[in-house]
Amino acid sequence: MGCGHVFLRYRGLCIRSYTTKITTMEKQSKKSKSKKSVKAVPEGMHTVTPYLVVDDAHGLIRFIEQAFGGKTTAIMKTDDGTKVMHANVEVGDSAIMVTDSNETYKAGACRLYLYVEDVDKVYQQALQANGSSLREPTDEFYGDRSCGVKDSWGNEWWIATHFEDLTPEEMKQRMHEKMEEPDEVGRYA
Numbered sequence: 001m002g003c004g005h006v007f008l009r010y011r012g013l014c015i016r017s018y019t020t021k022i023t024t025m026e027k028q029s030k031k032s033k034s035k036k037s038v039k040a041v042p043e044g045m046h047t048v049t050p051y052l053v054v055d056d057a058h059g060l061i062r063f064i065e066q067a068f069g070g071k072t073t074a075i076m077k078t079d080d081g082t083k084v085m086h087a088n089v090e091v092g093d094s095a096i097m098v099t100d101s102n103e104t105y106k107a108g109a110c111r112l113y114l115y116v117e118d119v120d121k122v123y124q125q126a127l128q129a130n131g132s133s134l135r136e137p138t139d140e141f142y143g144d145r146s147c148g149v150k151d152s153w154g155n156e157w158w159i160a161t162h163f164e165d166l167t168p169e170e171m172k173q174r175m176h177e178k179m180e181e182p183d184e185v186g187r188y189a
Helices: 025-034 057-068 119-128 168-179
Strands: 007-010 013-016 051-054 071-077 084-091 094-100 111-115 132-139 144-150 156-162
Touching (some): 119 132
Antiparallel strands (some): 007 013
């Protein structure tokens, strides 16, 4: 087998890999059996990892960096640099995968829940990064102080600081009390 440039289709985009030696599937299978085992979940990842597909992934990455102190640990772009084919952005001890949408993978919004040291500070950072408020920081009956922010891509970021551990009995009692209180417009939970 020879070496040369290999052109691939990845998420509907034509990309060029670096010079690669082409081997048969059989040879690859034999090689993988002789190598030491690898972890099913890669280092730095969790079992469940958010994967955000958006229009303008570069912009979302900037928002995550500014609002939540995110750090881009890996990014793969199209040859012309205009699209993000895949990026990993770390927030705290978690990774978020980000990619630009294309014909095969359409943009879509999601909801994420972030635990942070100072919910009030992070809420203000998210607003300064052009997020819009869904709810100001509020002490909740279940022991979190939480708030919500929506980004320009339609994603909702629910941000919290846990301030109190409760027993199941305390949680049940507080939930019951909360259900009996009307909200700001007079509705009951």
